[in-house]
Amino acid sequence: MGGILFVSWPGAGNQVPASGLATTLTERGYDITFAGYADQRDRFAAHGHDFRLLERAQRAWPTTPPTDWMPALVDAVWACRDHVDDVAELLGSGAYDAMVVDCLMFGALAGASRHELPTAVLVHSAPGALLPPGGGLDHLALAAVNEIRTDIGLPAVARLWDTWRDFATLCTSVPELDPLAPGLPESFEYVGPLFEPSRTTWESPWRVDDDRPLVLVSFSTGMAWDQRSRIRRTVDALADGTRRILVTTGPFDVSDLADRPGVVLAPYVPHDQVLPAAAVMVTHAGHGTVAASLAHGVPIVALPNVAADQPALAAHLDRLGAGIALDGDDADPAQIADAVRAVVEGRSYASAARAIAARIADAPGPEGAADRLVRLAQGVSV
Numbered sequence: 001m002g003g004i005l006f007v008s009w010p011g012a013g014n015q016v017p018a019s020g021l022a023t024t025l026t027e028r029g030y031d032i033t034f035a036g037y038a039d040q041r042d043r044f045a046a047h048g049h050d051f052r053l054l055e056r057a058q059r060a061w062p063t064t065p066p067t068d069w070m071p072a073l074v075d076a077v078w079a080c081r082d083h084v085d086d087v088a089e090l091l092g093s094g095a096y097d098a099m100v101v102d103c104l105m106f107g108a109l110a111g112a113s114r115h116e117l118p119t120a121v122l123v124h125s126a127p128g129a130l131l132p133p134g135g136g137l138d139h140l141a142l143a144a145v146n147e148i149r150t151d152i153g154l155p156a157v158a159r160l161w162d163t164w165r166d167f168a169t170l171c172t173s174v175p176e177l178d179p180l181a182p183g184l185p186e187s188f189e190y191v192g193p194l195f196e197p198s199r200t201t202w203e204s205p206w207r208v209d210d211d212r213p214l215v216l217v218s219f220s221t222g223m224a225w226d227q228r229s230r231i232r233r234t235v236d237a238l239a240d241g242t243r244r245i246l247v248t249t250g251p252f253d254v255s256d257l258a259d260r261p262g263v264v265l266a267p268y269v270p271h272d273q274v275l276p277a278a279a280v281m282v283t284h285a286g287h288g289t290v291a292a293s294l295a296h297g298v299p300i301v302a303l304p305n306v307a308a309d310q311p312a313l314a315a316h317l318d319r320l321g322a323g324i325a326l327d328g329d330d331a332d333p334a335q336i337a338d339a340v341r342a343v344v345e346g347r348s349y350a351s352a353a354r355a356i357a358a359r360i361a362d363a364p365g366p367e368g369a370a371d372r373l374v375r376l377a378q379g380v381s382v
Contacts, residue, residue: 002030002031002095002096002097002377003030003031003032003033003094003095003096003097004022004025004030004031004032004033004096004097004098004099004100004373004377005033005034005035005090005091005094005096005098005099005100006018006022006032006033006034006035006049006099006100006101006122007034007035007036007054007083007087007090007099007100007101007102007105007108008034008035008036008040008044008102008105009036009037009040009077009102009104009105010036010037010039010040011077011102011104011124012220012221012286012288013124013125013286013287013288013289014102014103014104014124015040015043015196016124016194016195016196016288017122017124017172017193017194017195017196017288018034018100018102018122018124018194019043019044019047019049019196019197020194020195020196020197020366021100021122021194021366021369021370021373022034022044022047022049023047023196023197023366024366024367024369024370025370025373025374026047026048026049028370028374030097031050032049032050033049033050033051033052033094033096034049034050034051034052035051035052035053035054035086035090036051036052036053036054037053037054037057037058037061038053038058038061041053046199047196047197047199052090052094054082054083054086055086055089056082056083056085056086057076057077057080057082057083057086057107059082060075060076060080060082061076062076070140070307071140074140074141074144075144077104077105078104078105078106078107078137078140078141078144078145079106079107079141079144079145079147079148080105080107080108081107081148081151082107083105083107083108083110083111084107084108084110084111084114084148084152085111086108086111087108087111087112087115088111088114088115091115091117096117097118097377097378098117098118098119098120098373098376098377099112099117099118099119099120100119100120100121100122100373101119101120101121101122101167102121102122102124103121103122103123103124103130103131103164103169104131104137106141106145106148106160106163107145107148109121109163109164109166109167110145110148110149110152110154110163111152112167113154113166114152118168118376118377118379119167119168120167120168120169120170120372120373120376121164121167121168121169121170122170122172123164123169123170123171123172123173123188124172124287124288125171125172125173125286125287125288125309125313126171126173126177126178126179126180126181126287126309126312126313126316127161127171127173127178127180127184127188128178128179128180128181128183128184128312129177129178129179129180129287129309129312129313129316130287130308130309130312131160131161132179132180132312133158133159133161134159136307137160138159138160141160142157142159142160145157145160145163149163161185164185164187164188165185165187168187168189168372168373168376169185169187169188169189170189170191170369170372170373171188171189171190171191172191172192172193172194172287172291172369173190173192173193173287173291174190174192174193174356174359174360174363175190175359176320176356176359177287177290177291177294177313177316177317177356178190178316179312179315179316189372190363191363191364191365191368191369191372192360192363192364192365192368192369193287193288193291193292193295193360193363193365194365194366194369195271195272195292195295195366198270198272198273200268200270201270201273202266202269202270202273202274204274204277205264206244206264210244212242212243212244212262213242213243213244213279213280213344214243214244214245214246214274214277214278214279215238215243215244215245215246215278215279215280215281215282215340216246216248216271216274216275216278216280216281216282216293216298217231217234217235217245217246217247217248217281217282217283218247218248218271218281218282218283218289219231219248219250219283219284219303220250220284220286220305220310221250221251225284225305226252227250227252227284228252228253228254229329230284230303230328231247231249231252231254231257232254232257233303233331233332233333233336234247234282234303234333234336235247235254235257235260235263236333237333237334237335237336237337237340238262238282238336238337238340239257239260239261239262239263240261240262241261241262242262243262244262244264245260245262245263245264246264246266246269246274247263247264247265247266248266248267248268248269249265249266249267250267250268251267271289271292271293271296272292272296275292275293275295275296275298276296278293278296278298279298279343279344280298280299280300280301280340280343280344280349281293281298281299281300281301282300282301282302282303282336282340283300283301283302283303284302284303284304284305284310284328285300285302285303285304285309285310285311285313285314285317285325286308286309286310286313287309287313290302290313290317291360293353294317294322294353294356294357294360295357295360295361296357297350297353297354297356297357298350298353299322299323299343299349299350299352299353300317300322300323300324300343300353301323301324301326301336301339301340301343302314302317302318302323302324302325302326302328303326303327303328303331303336304325304328305328306328306329310328314328320352320356321348321349321352322349322352322353322355322356323343323349323353324339324342324343324349326339
């Protein structure tokens, strides 16, 4: 077997499907190399993958957290001119059968267009939620992306997702979760959610005969949003002793909540180890967390942040009846408590979630996505 190069960046939900696909390819005998930013090295090394630093782009990465992450991410990741040269250097110094590029690294995709290596775009969410034409990312980054493209002799595009059309485009979602599914380009292929293998084991701290409903509270671990308010409002809403409440805190210090009735705090818990027992998940509604919850048939109460795919996914799952979407910034504890009670006690929410779980189970998944990438590497049309 040969090698496959993944080009990535340290977002939140984007790294999980890439790692899941890479692990499947490793099991088939492929050598995997991740190229990314310095603080990704340990994550991918822990799964046994080689790592290469994007040397030029790393210099654009903020050395201290900026007040506003969005312009910083445009310069350092989404419309980074240095990716063109980083990709050229990577391909000149390694032998690869194929390359997989994160869907938001538009400079890297422009660079890939200058080479003949078979390349796939990995879309880590539902395209219509993450990158709707004319949406926030188009407004933020389209002009800068087109400047990169025209600078290296590529045509400008009218929409950011038009940059994906030159490549095999693997969307790690299902049509049911995409608000724009009927209008997507035919070249976009839904392969279903791809999850990262668990490297830790979680043991429930509750007695096996504790039959109180289990609520999983899991908000974004990304650098762009402080989730402490969402965590606190949710705990204030639910910690009355009638529920088991597991809060995955990520990087946020909310240790003062640990003595609240029924509450257990943990920096990280593999979703697949707790969701089979959960009655509901309270979350920011990023795609990875939404997909994990619904894959287990667990309905959702969503408190989305104001950007990325979260508002669209929250509204969409509300329309599907698989959860309730609240105003993430302003919902008070009483509203959160009412929503959780409605989802747990109303059978229709769990029924809708189970219907989506069945569609996720029927999707190609990691094996199907790996099949498509292998065919691409072998020169067979995806």
